[in-house]
Amino acid sequence: MDKEIPEINVGVVGHIDHGKTTLLSKLAGKFTDTHSEELKRGITIKLGYSDVTIYKCSSGFAIKEKEEEKCVPFRYVSFIDAPGHEMLMATMLSGAAIIDAAILVVAANEGIMPQTQEHFMALQARKIKNIIIVQNKIDLVSKEQALKNYNEIKKFTKNTLAENSPIIPISTLQEINIDKLIEEIANLEIPKKEKNVNPVFLVARSFDINKPGTEIKNLKGGVLGGVLKKGKLKAGDEIEIKPGLSLKKANTHIYKTLKAKILSLHKGNKSVKEVIPGASISIETSLDPVMTKTDSLTGCLTSTKDNLPEITNAVKIKTHLFKQVFGTSEHQAIQPIKTKELLMLNVNTTITVGSVEKIHKDGSEIELSLNIPVIALKNDNVGIARNINGHWRLIGWGEIV
Ligand code: GDP
Ligand code: MG
Numbered sequence: 001m002d003k004e005i006p007e008i009n010v011g012v013v014g015h016i017d018h019g020k021t022t023l024l025s026k027l028a029g030k031f032t033d034t035h036s037e038e039l040k041r042g043i044t045i046k047l048g049y050s051d052v053t054i055y056k057c058s059s060g061f062a063i064k065e066k067e068e069e070k071c072v073p074f075r076y077v078s079f080i081d082a083p084g085h086e087m088l089m090a091t092m093l094s095g096a097a098i099i100d101a102a103i104l105v106v107a108a109n110e111g112i113m114p115q116t117q118e119h120f121m122a123l124q125a126r127k128i129k130n131i132i133i134v135q136n137k138i139d140l141v142s143k144e145q146a147l148k149n150y151n152e153i154k155k156f157t158k159n160t161l162a163e164n165s166p167i168i169p170i171s172t173l174q175e176i177n178i179d180k181l182i183e184e185i186a187n188l189e190i191p192k193k194e195k196n197v198n199p200v201f202l203v204a205r206s207f208d209i210n211k212p213g214t215e216i217k218n219l220k221g222g223v224l225g226g227v228l229k230k231g232k233l234k235a236g237d238e239i240e241i242k243p244g245l246s247l248k249k250a251n252t253h254i255y256k257t258l259k260a261k262i263l264s265l266h267k268g269n270k271s272v273k274e275v276i277p278g279a280s281i282s283i284e285t286s287l288d289p290v291m292t293k294t295d296s297l298t299g300c301l302t303s304t305k306d307n308l309p310e311i312t313n314a315v316k317i318k319t320h321l322f323k324q325v326f327g328t329s330e331h332q333a334i335q336p337i338k339t340k341e342l343l344m345l346n347v348n349t350t351i352t353v354g355s356v357e358k359i360h361k362d363g364s365e366i367e368l369s370l371n372i373p374v375i376a377l378k379n380d381n382v383g384i385a386r387n388i389n390g391h392w393r394l395i396g397w398g399e400i401v
Pocket of ligand 2: 020021022081082
């Protein structure tokens with residue numbers, strides 16, 4: 001039964017209220033907006049997660065085993081629900097660092113909106129080329145409107161990585177065409193990842209799973225959630241976590257690398273002995289859970305002992321700027337980067353801000369000094385955002401030199 005099946009991380013992105021979270025609850029049978037504040041405000045603030053196994057049955061793909069048919073597990077999918085609110089672009093970019101493919105949700109009654117464009121550019125910046133486009137809320141529009149919206153999407157994706165992406169009209173609410181979407185997810189290309197190298201695990205969240213009042217002897221260790229980008233990890237491994245814990249000393253933050261042991265590894269609600277790159281996992285560590293609670297280690301990198309470079313506040317980046325700013329209703333041209341300007345960078349799942357110290361090669365290479373240090377691995381992908389009228393807007397992407 002426990003035969004290994006291919007695994008993939010799929011992000012669900014798009015404008016606020018276009019139906020991302022509702023769609024995920026239909027696919028994975030679980031509501032991903034788990035934080036009470038989010039439920040109150042009705043928007044996804046943090047990244048939401050849910051896992052599902054897709055089965056291949058005689059009549060097609062399904063997310064539940066059908067009783068009357070023969071079904072075999074076909075693929076394991078970790079969904080990541082991105083926040084659609086414009087203030088939360090940085091979180092969305094962190095999510096984009098851990099996904100292999102994406103579902104772009106466009107409500108047919110509203111069409112391409114500012115965060116549709118901005119999220120789409122973020123996928124381009126992260127070089128996510130496997131994109132399924134969902135035309136949602138088809139129940140709210142006429143045939144003519146649906147066709148108009150389809151043409152709008154076609155025009156929007158022309159000459160991009162998503163030029164030939166499937167566009168599936170669905171109604172999440174009335175469960176129309178969800179099976180077509182499942183079929184497309186089952187057909188997504190599984191990315192190849194390196195296994196025989198030092199592990200690199202991106203921490204997307206961290207938490208304390210103990211209920212208040214648990215006796216000390218029964219306490220579980222601090223838990224890290226995220227994605228293993230390469231290499232292998234197994235129970236018993238000695239690991240290090242960088243930049244690690246941020247401590248405030250005389251008004252400056254210093255970072256303390258954390259060393260720990262892997263106590264157990266989990267995929268969905270299953271415990272596993274060893275993991276290779278695939279779906280999201282969680283790692284129970286020997287750390288005091290106080291250190292991992294409330295996402296305190298989000299953005300960190302983890303590897304086995306002594307395999308990560310030193311943290312740094314100085315990075316050099318090869319830049320690729322977009323032509324226009326997205327995310328606002330009017331599209332302004334992007335001005336060249338200037339010395340001393342502040343930029344927000346997303347390096348893997350780390351979010352940091354830095355000032356531009358030097359500009360080389362007509363702006364195609366820049367050096368920054370960062371407020372929050374990062375682990376900079378050569379060729380790592382970086383999202384670059386600039387503050388425009390009080391909002392961080394994605395202006396391009398880069399690679400660590
Ligand atoms: P998100 O911000 O993209 O995560 O959007 P939500 O999933 O929170 O959905 C926003 C609203 O749209 C909710 O009131 C949903 O019930 C509604 N909605 C989602 N899908 C559909 C659909 O297919 N048809 C209709 N009519 N409403 C939908
Ligand atoms: Mg949502």
